[in-house]
Amino acid sequence: MNKNGQHQFSLSSEKTRLGWYEACALNDYDTTVGENVFASALILRLIEEMTEPQAGSNVTSHALSAQLLIRIKAGNITESTLADAAFLVTLRQEIFISNLTQQPMGSIAEHCNIDTSLSPTSDPMWAYRAIALSAKATDFAYGDEESRTKHQWQGLRKYLDDWESLRPPSFEPIFRESERSSSNPFPSLQFCNDYHVAASQYSELSRILLLASDPSVCKIRIRRLGQGRNHDDAIRESVRLICGVALANRQYMPARSTAGLAISMCGELFHDSTETVLLLELLTDAESHLGWPCLKVKDDLKQLWGLSDNT
Structure with missing residues (x-):
């Protein structure tokens, strides 16, 4: 992502960002979600992490937290190698952020098969x-x-x-x-x-x-x-x-x-x-x-x- 893309993404308001997450198919707990939707959500989360934060905001604040991803994967994600690979990306992302912020990362490693x-x-x-x-x-x-x-x-x-x-x-x-x-x-x-x-x-x-x-x-x-x-x-x-x-x-x-x-x-x-x-x-x-x-x-x-x- 180039700097212009990062800048445009950072202009989105917190309300808009949360709105997209709320509309995400991952929030439909009555429907089994395909691997492509789950992988796309993880990519969106990665982009959020790489976006320059607004002044005073927390760079580790996610609308789609790691613990929420664990609950979603356990409940309504079709098991597949793509879903596992996407979760491994999240695991490595959490290792980075947890070490840079000096905070424990929780049990996400136990959910990566x-x-x-x-x-x-x-x-x-x-x-x-x-x-x-x-x-x-x-x-x-x-x-x-x-x-x-x-x-x-x-x-x-x-x-x-x-x-x-x-x-x-x-x-x-x-x-x-x-x-x-x-x-x-x-x-x-x-x-x-x-x-x-x-x-x-x-x-x-x-x-x-x-x-x-x-x-x-x-x-x-x-x-x-x-x-x-x-x-x-x-x-x-x-x-x-x-x-x-x-x-x-x-x-x-x-x-x-x-x-x-x-x-x-x-x-x-x-x-x-x-x-x-x-x-x-x-x-x-x-x-x-x-x-x-x-x-x-x-x-x-x-x-x-x-x-x-x-x-």
């Missing part, structure tokens, strides 16, 4: 498991402090370790650059297809969230300067891996978006100018691609890193 066991399955399902784990890690990281128990953390960490040890060999990079150069300090990892790229990045995102919320060493670490530094080196390395995957697999555009998310979450941990210049380029690329209002953290990080637009 993802087999979260670690039994043998297809490569796409192994990738979906990694995405579902990052959703659970997001909930753990930003949930109530009382609910963040060591036992729960250990369960999530064990799942991550088991996922990495049991995943098929096809998830290994087809090319790995062992030496890092001064011009590119990030590891270069090339994968066979987009499922492997996504799985690699989301597993590292889960690692970041679990390291940042390890109850044995600190409270939630992300964006809280001056607190526990026990896992900062490991968090930085996970961010480097996510960014390296994005740079080495440029044909897979969502990888750059995931890199932008990791940078926006953990950019404050980087101080080496060789890295921060590349991080800023990746973040700029992600913001330009998404047009997502709440992913606009570039100016804050530029100031923190002491960089300019001409750097």
Whole structure:
């Protein structure tokens, strides 16, 4: 969507927007809704998320909330692979927004027909498991402090370790650059297809969230300067891996978006100018691609890193 389209969409009043949702076929609970209608509603929700908000409005305020989508899908949506795929888009969207607003995302991952066991399955399902784990890690990281128990953390960490040890060999990079150069300090990892790229990045995102919320060493670490530094080196390395995957697999555009998310979450941990210049380029690329209002953290990080637009 170009900027003119975003501007025109943002001119719609809240009343008009709500009116369209109220007229939506999804609100007819007596009729089974086809997969195309459901998928179209999710696309509309995505456009709403990417639209510049009016002053003082909440960028995460949806007329069609994730929890409402769960109720609709459970009640009157024809089960299909298209409906499942559309819901996976919503899951990834919620992971982005929840991490950027530092809020738990709820139980949406449980409604995406993802087999979260670690039994043998297809490569796409192994990738979906990694995405579902990052959703659970997001909930753990930003949930109530009382609910963040060591036992729960250990369960999530064990799942991550088991996922990495049991995943098929096809998830290994087809090319790995062992030496890092001064011009590119990030590891270069090339994968066979987009499922492997996504799985690699989301597993590292889960690692970041679990390291940042390890109850044995600190409270939630992300964006809280001056607190526990026990896992900062490991968090930085996970961010480097996510960014390296994005740079080495440029044909897979969502990888750059995931890199932008990791940078926006953990950019404050980087101080080496060789890295921060590349991080800023990746973040700029992600913001330009998404047009997502709440992913606009570039100016804050530029100031923190002491960089300019001409750097």
